Amino acid sequence: MDGLTTTAWKSAKAMNRIPVNVAALHEFRGFLEVCLDECIAGTAPPEWSGQYAAGRFRELLAASGQVLRMANTAAAGPGFVPQHYVQARSGRLYGQGFTLQSVPTPVRHAAMAGWYEYDISNCHYSIVSQMARKHGFCCPAIDAYLLDKDGFRRRVAAQVGITVDQAKQCLLAILYGARRNPSEHNSIPQEIGSERARSFYDMAEVATLFTELQGARRAILRNWTRSGNARLVNDFGRAVDPKQTPEQQLAHLTQGVEARALLTCVNLAPSQIVLLQHDGFVSTSPLNMDELTNRICDATGYRFSMEEVHIAAPMGRTKSNLISLLRQDPWGL
DNA sequence: CGAACCGGTACACGAACGTG
DNA sequence: CACGTTCGTGTACCGGTTCG
Structure with a gap:
């Protein structure tokens, strides 16, 4: 990072307060605590055996706790995470300090549950x-x-x-x-x-x-x-x-x-x-993708x-959800 | 492989201090 | 006064994360 200003990104300055879904984060943490308790008690599914799953659940609990603390600052106001972007050498915008850009994906999805994520395919x-x-x-x-x-x-x-x-x-x-x-x-x-x-x-x-x-x-x-x-x-x-x-x-x-x-x-x-997430972004309401792609083309x-995804907190015990949560594939799918 | 971020650690350097 | 040690700050690197 070379500390360049965000002169080209005038509109991005309005995004220095990111609204987060506090209720969804609390619910997600409740889910994680149940999973962690099962790991500790030994009643968890066999795929979660060993130290890995418990460690991952703890990691997600810590990160989501940090998001909640950041969403309770006087500067940004309750329910908002302060965000400072700096333009990198290539023109990309990177978050500084604590940033939702680099928080584990499941935590970010819980924090932004209900919003819409758009990214450029491949x-x-x-x-x-x-x-x-x-x-x-x-x-x-x-x-x-x-x-x-x-x-x-x-x-x-x-x-x-x-x-x-x-x-x-x-x-x-x-x-x-x-x-x-x-x-x-x-x-x-x-x-x-x-x-x-x-x-x-x-x-x-x-x-x-x-x-x-x-x-x-x-x-x-x-x-x-x-x-x-x-x-x-x-x-x-x-x-x-x-x-x-x-x-x-x-x-x-x-x-x-x-x-x-x-x-x-x-x-x-x-x-x-x-x-902002480099090749995509999160919007609080659905956007017209044809208009987006046409404007990008112009x-x-x-x-x-x-691609458009309606973001949901990654709760539930479906295999695909657990794979993304644990970031590995114990089922060998 | 590329672009970054963070935290931790290792190291260099200069200032301050202690000792001979 | 000279030298050596200690301490604090600043820089560099490593290994972890995110994104592509």
Whole structure:
């Protein structure tokens, strides 16, 4: 963080008080306490055995308690969390100090229960594909992934023997230049182990993604118009150090588009949008997604598909809820 | 792999203090 | 006065988290 001001983000200043659903947070904490008690008493389901589940429940209790304390300050007023954003080098906006941006997801969902979350579907893959096409390089494999995101991740997960979330992480790692190498210190083997990394690399669709991304990266960086001092300036008007690696430079360019897209949304609905999350945001009322995507397209030249979720506190004992709560998959789904 | 954040820890440095 | 130790502050790095 380099302490830049948020001059481009005038509307974001109105979001320095984030309303939170205090009642839902209390209810969520009640649910967590019951789960924790079962762990301690030994009456919990066998999947929760060992120290992990209890530790995770304690962690979520601590984080939700902290949100509640932050929602009771004189500065922001009861029911509001104070939030100070600072613009990063790439144009992204990051919360300072205690921020709902980096609180565990289940806690954030409880705190914002009832609001609407919007995010750009597969944001950076979408940006890279469109950016490459503008520079004359087409990415059919990426486009296929974008068209059937969930199906593709599920196929990878089933083939390699990993969770869908791990598949997503590995696919993102490719985008940012992860090495195609099974040795332990590389990011993909670290996520899923060397053996599974090999079978991941062996999938034809995955291999195509690697080569396609390499070509896209080269085409974009070669053709990007340079500033006077030979630096690359992203779509948010921010320059990147030319000594950075090609992977870092591309990340800077994609984040510039992302920041600009998000800024467009904020300017469209400044009074409803209450939290920024880099490729998405939370709104207190439902928004017209066609209008959002059209305005983003006008402002950035990129067309995205967006996803809308009506946020609910992650309570209940369905498998999918417990997986997201425990952040692991003891059932091996 | 990329961008950040935080808290904790390790280390360097200068000021203040104690000792010879 | 010179030197060494101690203490406090500031910087750097590590490992954890979020997001993509």
